[in-house]
Each structure stands twice: as C-alpha cells, then as structure tokens.
Amino acid sequence: MYSREYEAMEREDREQLQVERLQMTLRQVYKNVSFFRSLYDERRIDIEGVKSLEDLSRLPLTTREDLRKSYPYEAFAVPLRDIVRIHSTSGTSGIPVVVGYTKTDLNTWSSLTARVLSAAGVDGNDLVQIAFNYSQSTGGLGFHYGAEKLGASVIPVAGEEVIKQARIMKDYRTSALISTPGYALHLASVLEEQKITPEDLNLRVGLFGSEPWSENMRHQIEEKLKIKAYDNYGLSEIIGPGVAFECSERRGLHVSEDHFIVEVIDPETLKVLPEGEVGELVFTTITKQAFPLIRYRTGDISRILPGSCPCGRTLRRIERVSGRIDDMIIIDGRNLFPSQIEALLFEIEGVEPHFQIILDRQEGLGRIEIQVEMTPDFFSFDEVRRVEDFKEKIQNQLISRFGLHAKITLTEPRTLGRTGGDKVRRVVDLRED
Amino acid sequence: MLRIRSLEAGYGKLKVLKGISLHVKAGEIVTIIGANGAGKSTLLNTIAGLVKPASGEILLQGNPLEPGRPDLMVRGGCALVPEGRQLYPSLTVRENLILGGYSLSGRRGRRRSLDNLEEVYRLFPVLKERRNQLAGTLSGGEQQMVAIGRALMSEPDFLLMDEPSMGLAPLIVRDIFSVVKALKDQGKTVLIVEQNARAVLEIAHRGYVMETGSLIMEGTGSDLLDNNEVKRAYLGRDYKEFTD
Numbered sequence: 001m002y003s004r005e006y007e008a009m010e011r012e013d014r015e016q017l018q019v020e021r022l023q024m025t026l027r028q029v030y031k032n033v034s035f036f037r038s039l040y041d042e043r044r045i046d047i048e049g050v051k052s053l054e055d056l057s058r059l060p061l062t063t064r065e066d067l068r069k070s071y072p073y074e075a076f077a078v079p080l081r082d083i084v085r086i087h088s089t090s091g092t093s094g095i096p097v098v099v100g101y102t103k104t105d106l107n108t109w110s111s112l113t114a115r116v117l118s119a120a121g122v123d124g125n126d127l128v129q130i131a132f133n134y135s136q137s138t139g140g141l142g143f144h145y146g147a148e149k150l151g152a153s154v155i156p157v158a159g160e161e162v163i164k165q166a167r168i169m170k171d172y173r174t175s176a177l178i179s180t181p182g183y184a185l186h187l188a189s190v191l192e193e194q195k196i197t198p199e200d201l202n203l204r205v206g207l208f209g210s211e212p213w214s215e216n217m218r219h220q221i222e223e224k225l226k227i228k229a230y231d232n233y234g235l236s237e238i239i240g241p242g243v244a245f246e247c248s249e250r251r252g253l254h255v256s257e258d259h260f261i262v263e264v265i266d267p268e269t270l271k272v273l274p275e276g277e278v279g280e281l282v283f284t285t286i287t288k289q290a291f292p293l294i295r296y297r298t299g300d301i302s303r304i305l306p307g308s309c310p311c312g313r314t315l316r317r318i319e320r321v322s323g324r325i326d327d328m329i330i331i332d333g334r335n336l337f338p339s340q341i342e343a344l345l346f347e348i349e350g351v352e353p354h355f356q357i358i359l360d361r362q363e364g365l366g367r368i369e370i371q372v373e374m375t376p377d378f379f380s381f382d383e384v385r386r387v388e389d390f391k392e393k394i395q396n397q398l399i400s401r402f403g404l405h406a407k408i409t410l411t412e413p414r415t416l417g418r419t420g421g422d423k424v425r426r427v428v429d430l431r432e433d
Numbered sequence: 434m435l436r437i438r439s440l441e442a443g444y445g446k447l448k449v450l451k452g453i454s455l456h457v458k459a460g461e462i463v464t465i466i467g468a469n470g471a472g473k474s475t476l477l478n479t480i481a482g483l484v485k486p487a488s489g490e491i492l493l494q495g496n497p498l499e500p501g502r503p504d505l506m507v508r509g510g511c512a513l514v515p516e517g518r519q520l521y522p523s524l525t526v527r528e529n530l531i532l533g534g535y536s537l538s539g540r541r542g543r544r545r546s547l548d549n550l551e552e553v554y555r556l557f558p559v560l561k562e563r564r565n566q567l568a569g570t571l572s573g574g575e576q577q578m579v580a581i582g583r584a585l586m587s588e589p590d591f592l593l594m595d596e597p598s599m600g601l602a603p604l605i606v607r608d609i610f611s612v613v614k615a616l617k618d619q620g621k622t623v624l625i626v627e628q629n630a631r632a633v634l635e636i637a638h639r640g641y642v643m644e645t646g647s648l649i650m651e652g653t654g655s656d657l658l659d660n661n662e663v664k665r666a667y668l669g670r671d672y673k674e675f676t677d
C-alpha cells in the first residue's frame with residue numbers, strides 16, 4: 001500500500017479524521033465561497049450543527065449546474081494568487097466547470113494517483129505510458145505526477161499517432177498503460193495490424209478509466225494485450241483521477257475516504273440510500289483547498305459494496321460505475337442504460353465493444369438504432385447470411401430483455417466517432433423536445 | 434491518545450469554542466496555532482479539565498474525561514504546562530519541581546519523585562545549578578524550563594503546553610523547542626498551543642489552525658509552513674509579497 005497509515009486505518013480513527021476534515025472544509029466554504037454561504041444562509045443551515053458524518057445528509061446537494069453559475073472562478077475558496085493549476089470539465093454540453101488547485105492540492109492529488117497506481121502493482125521500476133490527453137482534462141497530468149512520485153519512468157504519448165504509440169510501446173518496453181478502456185482496445189487492434197504480438201511487448205498492467213466499461217471489456221483487453229487490467233474512478237470536479245481505485249482483488253473500487261466522503265442517493269427522491277443499493281454517487285471533498293465541494297452529485301450510477309476487502313484496506317468500495325444518470329435513455333416510457341446494451345453485445349460473439357445508440361422520432365414514436373462496429377475477421381468472411389444472423393440475434397435479445405424494437409446497423413471497424421484518447425459518444429439523441 | 438469531537442465551551446454566555454474536533458496520536462507532537470483570542474488557551478484548559486465543556490466529547494486513551502477533574506487528568510498520565518509558567522516565585526527551583534510530583538505518594542512515590550527530579554536535571558542541567566535559587570529570580574527561559582520540568586515530575590505520557598515561547602528571546606525559544614523534540618524521542622506525546630507559528634511548525638508533526646473558536650485547517654508542519662494563508666496570517670510575512 002502506498003499510504004498504509006490511511007488506507008488501512010481503523011474505522012473509528014477514519015471517522016474521526018473525516019469529521020475533523022469535514023468541519024474544517026465547511027468552515028472554509030462558508031467563509032470563502034459565496035455560493036455555499038448563500039446556499040446555507042437561505043436555508044438557515046448552521047454549519048456548526050454538523051457534528052457527525054450523519055449530519056452531512058442534512059446539507060443540500062450541489063450540482064454541476066450550480067457550479068456553472070460560478071464560472072469561471074467564483075467557487076474558488078482561495079485567492080487566485082494561491083492557485084497554481086487550472087483544469088476544467090469538457091463542457092461539451094454547456095459552460096465548463098473550472099477547477100483550481102493550490103500547491104497542497106497538487107501534492108494531495110499526486111499522492112492519490114500514486115496510491116491508485118501502487119494498488120495496481122505499479123512501482124518505481126515501471127515504464128508508464130500515458131495516453132490520456134495532457135490538456136484541460138485531468139487524466140493525463142493527474143496520473144503523470146502520481147507515476148513520477150512513485151519513481152516510475154513516465155512516457156507521455158497523448159497526441160502522438162496511434163501507430164507511433166504502438167511502436168513506442170514495443171520499442172520503449174512499456175510495462176504499464178494508462179488510457180480509456182476504449183483506447184486500449186483501439187491500440188490492441190492497431191498492434192494486431194502492425195503484426196506486433198503481446199509476446200513482443202513488456203506490457204503487464206493497464207489502468208483504465210474516465211468512461212464506463214464492463215467486465216466483458218476487461219476480459220477482452222486482458223485477452224488481447226495479455227495484461228492485468230484495473231479500473232479506476234475520478235472526476236475533474238472532485239480532483240480528477242484518484243477518487244477510487246481497484247486493488248489486486250479487483251472486486252470493487254476503494255474510495256480514498258481520507259480525502260472524500262462518499263454517499264449514494266436516490267436520484268429521484270434525493271434521499272441517502274443504504275449500503276448496497278444502487279443510486280447516484282455523491283462526493284464531499286474534505287482536504288481540497290482551492291475547490292472544495294460539499295455533497296456534489298456526480299451523475300454516475302453505482303453502489304457502496306458491503307463487507308470488507310481481503311486486501312487489508314479498510315477504505316469502503318464502490319461498484320464499477322455502470323452508467324450516468326443523464327445517459328439514461330427513456331424511450332417510449334422505458335428506462336435503458338447504454339451499459340445494458342454493451343453487456344448484451346458482448347455476449348454475442350465477434351462483436352467489438354464499440355457501438356453507438358441513435359435515438360430518433362418518427363411520426364411521434366421513438367425510434368432506436370444501434371450501430372455496431374464489427375471486427376476485421378468478421379467482414380472478411382463476406383457472408384451476407386452470417387451478418388443477417390448476427391443482427392437478428394441482437395434484435396431478438398433486445399426484444400426479449402428490454403421489449404425494445406431496434407434497428408441494428410453494422411459498420412466497418414473504427415468508423416464510429418473516436419479520436420486519440422477521447423471517448424466514444426455512446427448516445428446520439430436526434431429527438432427534439 | 435487524544436480524540437476530541439465537536440467540543441463547545443465558553444465562559445457564561447460567551448461561546449469560545451465552537452465545535453472543535455481534533456486528534457493526537459501517541460508519540461505525535463501536534464500544535465494548534467492561531468492569533469490572540471482565537472480560543473487556544475480555552476481549548477487547552479478544557480482538555481486539562483479546568484474549564485467545563487458545554488457539549489462535545491473528549492476521549493483520552495479511549496476513555497471519556499470527567500469534566501472539571503484536573504486531578505484525574507494528572508493521574509491519567511496527562512500534565513499541563515500552563516501559559517505564563519505559573520511558578521511559585523518565592524519557592525526554590527527544587528521545591529517548585531517537587532510540587533509537580535504531588536500525585537506520587539508514599540515511600541515508593543517519594544523515591545520515584547527523586548528519580549524524576551534527577552531526570553529533569555539531566556534534561557535541564559542549568560536547573561540543577563540553580564536548584565536552591567528562588568524561582569522568581571530566574572530568567573524567562575529558565576522559568577519555562579522549571580514549568581516543563583514540573584509537569585514532567587508526574588511522569589506524564591501526554592504533555593499539554595500553553596504558549597511555551599511566550600516572552601522569550603528567539604534563541605531561548607529554539608532551546609525550549611529542542612527540549613520538546615527530545616521529549617518526543619522519549620515516547621511522549623505533546624500538544625502545544627502556540628502563537629509563534631514558525632518555530633513550533635518546524636518541530637511539530639502536524640498542526641491545526643484555529644480562528645475565532647473553530648479549527649479551519651490541518652496539515653503536516655511543513656505543509657502549513659508552506660501554506661500561503663498561514664504565511665499571510667501567522668508567519669508575519671509582508672502581505673504585499675502575496676498581492677503583487
């Protein structure tokens with residue numbers, strides 16, 4: 001463990017630490033962030049009344065929408081001159097959220113990503129290839145500093161052609177890969193095209209995150225690259241990567257509870273759900289200086305796993321994120337998550353995990369189309385009959401499982417929108433209302 | 434060692450401590466820094482049992498403290514070095530020190546008391562030289578040594594120190610704090626309340642920053658020394674350095 005003192009802390013000691021840090025954070029946000037001060041004043045909430053972790057649930061939730069109103073710097077809790085780094089959320093759907101870091105915050109952050117890497121078995125002897133963008137998004141720089149802190153050799157490759165990345169992986173003897181899971185599969189197929197086999201590589205481990213993925217996808221990545229693949233979780237608003245991570249058990253992601261308090265709420269009633277129940281993840285930062293957040297709704301769907309982990313960490317675990325609240329597709333009154341479609345596609349042999357759901361409306365009725373990329377081998381068969389079989393299989397499954405009539409389109413490999421380390425757009429909604 | 438949860442205390446209607454939570458692990462030197470009037474001494478006096486808390490919880494070695502019973506605190510292995518030394522000026526150095534061992538009674542207690550006295554003299558050789566001098570005639574630094582020595586006489590595991598550097602010249606402050614460091618090496622746990630933030634943060638494992646009755650920040654000694662807000666407010670750095 002990178003920081004055993006905190007990762008394996010006695011429950012009671014950690015609760016004390018969390019209460020202390022929560023109370024200090026509340027005092028800071030009340031004093032320094034006008035958004036929080038007016039939020040609490042309007043509701044006549046006395047932050048001095050928060051005396052235990054249970055009291056946290058009495059405080060109002062915050063959303064990305066709230067933070068956008070503070071664009072760009074209004075939600076910072078320290079003067080701008082104390083800020084040493086600025087990141088922001090992608091903002092593809094509106095104004096981005098701007099996230100500042102003090103020197104101490106950067107220190108905290110790199111210790112946290114070092115913890116994530118170390119739990120996946122990465123150490124100072126590893127060559128870590130980072131395919132995340134070193135840009136406004138937090139993936140690249142977040143892991144970069146953590147890997148350096150461990151003393152690993154970092155190879156930043158974001159922005160390089162994928163073929164070059166594949167060559168670097170082989171020639172530089174990369175032992176750990178950090179990217180999105182989708183990009184790892186993309187790299188795998190490029191390696192295949194380049195006639196580079198896993199035996200030609202020194203790769204042994206991969207840390208993947210920043211988009212929801214499935215257990216099936218993990219098997220695919222492990223199979224193709226002959227590595228052990230680890231999931232990790234984070235979001236820029238909270239700190240970036242480093243919020244939760246898998247250990248060698250790989251049964252859920254340990255939340256770094258010495259820095260973040262996790263809750264799961266029912267997204268409809270906003271009530272806190274008991275351990276084990278699926279809902280929306282809510283985080284409170286308790287050590288961040290520049291951009292502290294109290295009860296921030298992530299929009300990510302997960303649950304807190306009951307029980308303890310054999311690895312010895314006492315940090316509670318969350319289940320891998322299965323989707324986003326706003327990804328939830330409502331079609332003809334039925335709820336559906338893209339992750340459910342993904343799981344189904346995996347069960348049907350020969351289908352790459354790249355797909356896109358297109359929602360449209362015809363004469364008032366919802367219409368759903370699923371575009372699926374096929375593997376090169378499959379297309380080389382050139383058998384119309386087989387293609388039709390596959391489509392039918394998928395369609396039948398959609399009807400029997402979700403009562404959903406969908407159009408299935410098979411596309412050529414790598415034709416769905418995806419560049420660099422970026423995410424595949426899972427859902428395209430063409431319905432206008 | 435010590436765990437405090439949402440402690441509130443004050444004098445009459447005046448609420449001085451507004452929900453303090455902190456902890457000190459065995460073998461740690463922890464400091465609470467803050468400006469005059471932040472409530473630091475009230476906090477220490479509440480822990481020592483001299484002020485009754487209005488609400489909240491203080492656990493020493495896992496046991497809740499009985500408020501207003503400083504004697505139980507001392508028997509529980511906790512000793513206070515009060516603000517302004519509080520010596521008996523017309524008693525000798527030796528007499529002042531012996532008084533610190535009042536909780537050790539009986540014949541065996543007396544023998545232990547004498548052993549402890551030798552230990553204090555070993556730690557502060559100058560006190561041995563001046564053992565027959567009246568405490569009121571000592572210099573400020575020497576008086577502080579007597580105050581610390583007196584607290585050590587009850588063989589505490591846990592030492593509470595209130596402003597040990599108050600009124601002392603910088604060089605003497607350094608001496609006093611190097612003694613505190615030596616105590617840590619003997620396995621003692623220390624909680625120091627201090628206005629001289631820089632000197633104490635250099636020797637402390639961790640520190641809390643206190644402002645108007647609340648703790649607002651926590652960190653390792655070096656983290657806090659490096660923190661701009663701490664520098665501006667407590668390390669006496671020129672504000673202009675940060676604004677221009």
